[in-house]
Amino acid sequence: MMQDDALRASSYVDASRLLDSIETLAHFGAGEDGGVDRPALSPTDIHARRHLIERAITLGCTVRTDACANLFFRRAGLEALPPVMTGSHVDTQPTGGKLDGCYGVLAGFECLAALNDAGIQTRRPLEVAAWTNEEGTRFQPGAMGSSAFVDPGLLEHYYPAKDGDGITLAAALATHCEAFPTLETRAVEKAAHAFIELHIEQGPLLELANIPLGVVKGIQGVRWYAVRCKGVAAHAGTTPMHARHDAMTLAVRIRAEIAALAHQLGGDDTRITFGRWTVLPNSINTIASEVTFSIDFRHPDPAVLGAFDRKLLDCTARNAVTSEALFIHPPVDFAPAVIQRVADACHALGVPSLSITSGAFHDAMYLAKHCPSAMLFVPSRGGISHNPLEATDDDHLVLGARALAHCLVNLCNEAP
Amino acid sequence: MMQDDALRASSYVDASRLLDSIETLAHFGAGEDGGVDRPALSPTDIHARRHLIERAITLGCTVRTDACANLFFRRAGLEALPPVMTGSHVDTQPTGGKLDGCYGVLAGFECLAALNDAGIQTRRPLEVAAWTNEEGTRFQPGAMGSSAFVDPGLLEHYYPAKDGDGITLAAALATHCEAFPTLETRAVEKAAHAFIELHIEQGPLLELANIPLGVVKGIQGVRWYAVRCKGVAAHAGTTPMHARHDAMTLAVRIRAEIAALAHQLGGDDTRITFGRWTVLPNSINTIASEVTFSIDFRHPDPAVLGAFDRKLLDCTARNAVTSEALFIHPPVDFAPAVIQRVADACHALGVPSLSITSGAFHDAMYLAKHCPSAMLFVPSRGGISHNPLEATDDDHLVLGARALAHCLVNLCNEAP
Known part of the structure; x- marks a missing residue:
C-alpha cells in the first residue's frame, strides 16, 4: 500500500x-x-x-x-x-x-x-x-x-x-x-x-x-540594488569641512533615508540590509571620492516591492546619485x-x-x-x-x- | 649689503x-x-x-x-x-x-x-x-x-x-x-x-x-584611529529587523556620534574624515558581522586633540566597540x-x-x-x-x- x-x-x-x-x-x-x-x-x-x-x-x-x-x-x-x-x-x-x-x-x-x-x-x-x-x-x-x-x-x-x-x-x-x-x-x-x-x-x-x-x-520577493554616490577626493588634513564633497557622508545619509522608507512601506515584514560597501580610494587621509553600497529589500507583498522601487528612484534622483537594479524577483x-x-x-x-x-x-x-x-x-x-x-x-x-x-x-x- | x-x-x-x-x-x-x-x-x-x-x-x-x-x-x-x-x-x-x-x-x-x-x-x-x-x-x-x-x-x-x-x-x-x-x-x-x-x-x-x-x-596635530564594530552575520532575507546585530548599522551610528563630538570640541578648525572602511563579509545578502573604519581627526589645539582622545574612549566604551590608535602627532x-x-x-x-x-x-x-x-x-x-x-x-x-x-x-x- x-x-x-x-x-x-x-x-x-x-x-x-x-x-x-x-x-x-x-x-x-x-x-x-x-x-x-x-x-x-x-x-x-x-x-x-x-x-x-x-x-x-x-x-x-x-x-x-x-x-x-x-x-x-x-x-x-x-x-x-x-x-x-x-x-x-x-x-x-x-x-x-x-x-x-x-x-x-x-x-x-x-x-x-x-x-x-x-x-x-x-x-x-x-x-x-x-x-x-x-x-x-x-x-x-x-x-x-x-x-x-x-x-x-x-x-x-x-x-x-x-x-x-x-x-x-x-x-x-x-x-x-x-x-x-x-x-x-x-x-x-x-x-x-x-x-x-x-x-x-x-x-x-x-x-x-x-x-x-x-x-x-x-x-518573499526581493529587490537588490547598488547605489553609487560620487564625491571628490581631497586631502583629509587640508580641506575645510564646508568645502568637502565626501562620498561617505552622502552615502550614510542616503542609507538612512532608504532604511526609513523601507520601514514606512513594509511595516513588520520589512527586511532591509546594506551589506556590501566599496569605498574609493579607501585611504585614511583622503576624503572618499566614491561609495557604492548594496540594498537587499525583501517583502511578501508585490505592491510594497513596487512602491519601494518607485520611492527609491525618487530618493536617488533627489540626491543626485545613481542606482542600479542588480536582481529583482517577485514573491x-x-x-x-x-x-x-x-x-x-x-x-x-x-x-x-x-x-x-x-x-x-x-x-x-x-x-x-x-x-x-x-x-x-x-x-x-x-x-x-x-x-x-x-x-x-x-x-x-x-x-x-x-x-x-x-x-x-x-x-x-x-x-x- | x-x-x-x-x-x-x-x-x-x-x-x-x-x-x-x-x-x-x-x-x-x-x-x-x-x-x-x-x-x-x-x-x-x-x-x-x-x-x-x-x-x-x-x-x-x-x-x-x-x-x-x-x-x-x-x-x-x-x-x-x-x-x-x-x-x-x-x-x-x-x-x-x-x-x-x-x-x-x-x-x-x-x-x-x-x-x-x-x-x-x-x-x-x-x-x-x-x-x-x-x-x-x-x-x-x-x-x-x-x-x-x-x-x-x-x-x-x-x-x-x-x-x-x-x-x-x-x-x-x-x-x-x-x-x-x-x-x-x-x-x-x-x-x-x-x-x-x-x-x-x-x-x-x-x-x-x-x-x-x-x-x-x-x-595641526593629528589622530588616526581604527574603530572596529562587531555584529553577527545573519541572513538578510530571514532575520527579522528586531533580531539583528548589524555591524554596519552600529558603525554608521558611531560614525555620526564621533563626527558630532569632533565638531563640538573643535569648532571651525575641525577636520574629521572617515576614509577607510572594511566590511565583513561584504556580501549583499548577509548582515555585516564586522565593520572597521578609520578616523582622521586634526586640529591645531593640543587641548582639543586630548579631549577628543578621551571622548572617543567614552564613546567606544559606551557602544562596546574597540578603537586602536594608528598614528598620533601633536601640533x-x-x-x-x-x-x-x-x-x-x-x-x-x-x-x-x-x-x-x-x-x-x-x-x-x-x-x-x-x-x-x-x-x-x-x-x-x-x-x-x-x-x-x-x-x-x-x-x-x-x-x-x-x-x-x-x-x-x-x-x-x-x-x-
Missing part, C-alpha cells in the same frame, strides 16, 4: 548515516572555526561533487550533469514517467556553515538509501539534484544552476560572469567538464512531476515558535498540491508544523516555474545562517529527512 | 628654468593623465635622483646621502657654520601630481642656481635636501627620511617595513646604495641653523582668500624667528601673504625638532592635491621660489 511505503521509507531514514554524511561533506572546504568555505566549481567544490557522485553510484543511481554543471542523481522508477525531484546546493558562503544547501542534498541521498534499504520501488523515478552556484558568491547572480535548468536561454548571459580572480563561469564550467569527462548529460525531458526542497530555515521563526517543521507556502507562491503533501507528511509523522514564508531565496524559487514545487524547513538554532555557527538540532535534521522521505514517496507514486 | 643680496637673489630666480625643471622631473614616472607615480626608492625614483645629483654637480654643489637615502645638495658658505637647509621630497602618491614635494626641492635648486648667477656668497652653507619616502605610500609610516634624520634611532624600526611586493625598506636602501656607490655619506653635524620647506598648500585657503603666499605658522609650532624671515620675504617682494596652519603633514613637522623651522605655501588650484589634476599657477610657483631665495639668503647671512 502506498501510504505504508511512505511511512516505511520514513522509518528507514538512518539518523547516524544522515548526520555522518553531513560531517563528511563539511570536510571539503572546512575552516578551523567549524565553518565551510566552498565556492561554486572551485577545487573544493569539485572534490565534494566527486564524493557525491561516488556515493550515488554505490546507491545504484545514474549520475548525469547538464550545461550548467548541475548534478542529477536518479533512482529508477517502475514506469517511464517524469521524476519527482528533490535536492538543493553544495556551494557555500565564504563564511558559511555545514547545512545551508548541503542538508537538502544529503537528506535527498538519505531518502535514496532509505528506499533501497526498505526495498521500496516507486512508480516514478526519484531524482536528487545538486544545483550549481546557488549562493551567488563566486559568480553573480545566484541560483545559476536551477534558473538555467528551468530556462536554458539564461546560460549564455551567465557565461561571461567573472569571479574575484577574473575567471569566467564559462571557464569554470570547462574545468568541471575536465574533472568529470565521462559524466553523461541529462537530456532535456518533460517537466518533472514535482520538486521539494528541504532546507534549514536560516531564520528564527520555527525556533521562536518551538515547532520542528515548517511547511513553506512561498518565498513566489508554491503549488497547493505539493504544499499539502508536505503538510500531510508532518501530520503522518505526528509532528507539529508551521505554515511559513521563506525569507531566503532557494533553488525552489526557480523550480516553481518548472513544475509544482514546495519546500520544507527545519529550525536554525538562534536563527543563524551564512555563518560557521549555523546549526540545527540532530533530532530536527532527522525529522526533516523522515518527512521528506514520506512526501517524496507519496509524490513518486502519484498517478500521471 | 645683506638685504640687497636677498632681493638680488630673488630677482635672479629664472621663471623658465624653474618651470622647465618641474616638467623635467615629472617625466620620471609620468602617467598618461598628466600625473606622476614615483614610489620612494623605486627605479623611477632612482632615475629622478640621478638627474638631481647630476644637476647639483653642475651647479657646483657637494652631494651626500645618509643611512635613510636622504640626498643633501650643499652650496658652500664663507664660514664654517651650520647650514641653512631647505627642500622637501620627490616621491609621490600612486596617483600624484607634479608639485607635491618636487616643487620644494626644485625651488631649492633654483635658489642655488640664482645665487650662482648673482655671484652671491653667503656666510653659511645652503643645503637642499630631498627626504626619502615622505608619502608613506610604498613604506609605512611616511616621512621616514626626515624623521630618521632627526632621530636616527628610528631607522632600525623602519628597516623591516615592507612594500606591497614584500620588499623591505632595508633592501630598498641597499638598492639605492648600489645605484650610487660613490656618493659620500653626510657626517653627523651640529644641528642646522634653520630649515624652510616650500610646498603647495594642498588645500583651498589661499585660493579662496586670493592671496599668493602662505606664511605657515605650524602644522607643531614653527619657530617665530624663521616665520618672521618668511613673512619679511613676502613683504620685501611686495606680495600679500596669509598666516596659515598646515592641514597636511610635511617633512618640516620632523625638522622642527631638529632646528628652527618654518614653511612657505603657494596656492593649489581648486585645493586639489594627491591627484593628477594638482596644479599651481606659474606666477605663484615663481613667486614662491623668489620668496624662498629671499629668506634663505637672509638666514644664511645671520650671525652665529
